[in-house]
Amino acid sequence: MKEGDIKFAKLLVLVNGLVPLALLVWDQSHNRLGANPQNFLILTTGMMALIFLILTLAVTPLRKIFGLNWLIQLRRMLGLYAFFYACLHFLCFYSLDRAFNFSSTIQEIIARKYIWFGMTALLVMVPLAVTSTNGMIKRLGGKRWRALHRLAYVAAICGVIHYYMQVKADVRLPLVFAAVLAILLGYRILEYLRSRKPKAAAVPAK
Amino acid sequence: MYFNRRNFIRAGILAASAVATGVVYRKLNPVGTETKKTIETAKIENVVKPTVIATNDTSGFRVDEKQTPFDDITHYNNFYEFSTDKEAVAEKAANFKTDGWTVSVEGLCNKPKIFALDDILKIAPPEERVYRMRCVEGWSLVVPWIGFSLSKLLNAIEPLSSAKYVAFETLLDATRMPGQNTDVLNWPYVEGLRMDEAMHPLTLLTSGLYGRALPPQDGAPIRLIIPWKYGFKGIKSIVKIKLVEQQPRTTWSDYAPNEYGFYANVNPHVDHPRWSQATEQRIGEGRRPTLMFNGYEEQVGHLYAGMDLRKNF
Numbered sequence: 001m002k003e004g005d006i007k008f009a010k011l012l013v014l015v016n017g018l019v020p021l022a023l024l025v026w027d028q029s030h031n032r033l034g035a036n037p038q039n040f041l042i043l044t045t046g047m048m049a050l051i052f053l054i055l056t057l058a059v060t061p062l063r064k065i066f067g068l069n070w071l072i073q074l075r076r077m078l079g080l081y082a083f084f085y086a087c088l089h090f091l092c093f094y095s096l097d098r099a100f101n102f103s104s105t106i107q108e109i110i111a112r113k114y115i116w117f118g119m120t121a122l123l124v125m126v127p128l129a130v131t132s133t134n135g136m137i138k139r140l141g142g143k144r145w146r147a148l149h150r151l152a153y154v155a156a157i158c159g160v161i162h163y164y165m166q167v168k169a170d171v172r173l174p175l176v177f178a179a180v181l182a183i184l185l186g187y188r189i190l191e192y193l194r195s196r197k198p199k200a201a202a203v204p205a206k
Numbered sequence: 207m208y209f210n211r212r213n214f215i216r217a218g219i220l221a222a223s224a225v226a227t228g229v230v231y232r233k234l235n236p237v238g239t240e241t242k243k244t245i246e247t248a249k250i251e252n253v254v255k256p257t258v259i260a261t262n263d264t265s266g267f268r269v270d271e272k273q274t275p276f277d278d279i280t281h282y283n284n285f286y287e288f289s290t291d292k293e294a295v296a297e298k299a300a301n302f303k304t305d306g307w308t309v310s311v312e313g314l315c316n317k318p319k320i321f322a323l324d325d326i327l328k329i330a331p332p333e334e335r336v337y338r339m340r341c342v343e344g345w346s347l348v349v350p351w352i353g354f355s356l357s358k359l360l361n362a363i364e365p366l367s368s369a370k371y372v373a374f375e376t377l378l379d380a381t382r383m384p385g386q387n388t389d390v391l392n393w394p395y396v397e398g399l400r401m402d403e404a405m406h407p408l409t410l411l412t413s414g415l416y417g418r419a420l421p422p423q424d425g426a427p428i429r430l431i432i433p434w435k436y437g438f439k440g441i442k443s444i445v446k447i448k449l450v451e452q453q454p455r456t457t458w459s460d461y462a463p464n465e466y467g468f469y470a471n472v473n474p475h476v477d478h479p480r481w482s483q484a485t486e487q488r489i490g491e492g493r494r495p496t497l498m499f500n501g502y503e504e505q506v507g508h509l510y511a512g513m514d515l516r517k518n519f
Contacts, residue, residue: 040235
């Protein structure tokens with residue numbers, strides 16, 4: 001792919017990532033977020049964070065399976081969108097659910113297991129966002145950077161558990177997220193096992 | 207020339223992709239776009255309506271708080287028989303027909319009877335009761351219900367002294383209630399009350415709201431409202447009421463016994479294992495503290511005197 005095409009692809013991701021936010025703001029300003037807009041904002045921003053996490057983790061399998069190497073160029077922006085919506089999600093919780101009350105927010109975080117998972121997902125994304133620049137990749141070195149950014153797996157797993165745990169009874173949608181995530185992580189495990197095989201084959205068989 | 211055409215195509219792709227994303231978003235979140243359609247249900251005539259609230263009125267029949275708009279009450283419903291999506295129930299339930307509805311009132315009583323709906327509604331004149339409604343999920347409404355105290359129906363069938371509990375059952379018919387095709391809950395929905403709870407004047411056998419018959423999404427044609435308990439105790443579309451000796455099983459308690467108890471009294475001091483019950487989101491307003499027994503402590507507190515409400519949640 002040409003340089004210009006990559007730039008255009010990045011622009012596509014940038015604009016499309018903002019579409020849900022734009023619609024949320026538009027609907028909110030027109031009083032069209034349903035009967036419980038507070039709850040809707042919290043739920044939808046969290047959902048967007050999960051979707052972008054899944055998209056981020058889908059880049060490597062898609063790239064390798066279909067040979068679409070240029071996809072890697074879009075991964076940073078997808079990951080940053082996941083972090084961005086996760087931050088919005090927390091802000092909505094802090095403002096709408098906890099009314100900007102710091103101590104009650106802390107108490108609630110401590111008291112609720114499902115929030116432990118959500119906070120873990122959010123917190124592990126902080127160093128990932130901070131080290132997402134080209135400069136930081138250079139400073140850390142590719143190997144260390146890649147090791148650190150495996151925390152994205154932790155964020156996605158914790159995010160899906162967080163979603164599953166707070167659903168009242170109908171867990172079908174969280175299970176869909178879990179299944180997709182399992183496929184994406186399963187691919188990586190298979191790749192890892194495959195990459196180890198040649199060594200095993202090197203042992204002379206008798 | 208070539209350059210311009212390429213830019214033109216790219217602008218088109220960009221716009222088309224943004225529209226496509228918007229369409230997908232809307233498909234997943236229909237809330238913002240749908241115009242709220244409400245089927246006009248029949249008006250209920252001659253509703254007994256207290257026009258002036260006596261300052262010393264302690265009945266709890268009419269809470270003096272802003273009533274939740276009709277559109278919200280009819281488009282934000284937990285009614286898993288139609289959908290687990292609160293915003294989708296109204297549409298899924300729109301064609302629910304209640305013609306020929308009967309309610310079997312039976313069990314430990316002298317005069318068990320299968321009532322046609324009209325015969326039940328004739329037992330006592332319809333009254334307007336403005337109650338708070340607190341959902342176990344942490345949101346609340348104020349609803350002008352129409353109905354009469356359940357005790358009037360129970361007295362009509364003459365309970366035996368051996369009757370200690372009342373068991374309720376919702377219609378089981380997956381062709382009319384498509385949510386029953388899923389196994390999210392164990393159908394039919396069942397609920398129960400202790401006899402003294404069932405006989406309490408606040409416990410309302412409800413057939414309408416805002417001056418009209420219950421819309422399908424709110425539990426047509428007849429449901430229960432127990433204002434000091436979490437909303438799920440207010441069983442909808444009732445077909446059976448049975449007086450029994452033993453505490454009956456109840457749907458949510460069956461589903462998750464550690465999360466939903468038989469009593470399910472609104473209690474800000476006893477959290478749901480997964481979330482806080484200290485505050486609530488009043489629909490159309492902000493968050494507010496949740497009141498003990500949903501603000502009906504004066505009326506019902508004595509029913510639970512000496513009971514450990516942490517154990518009997």
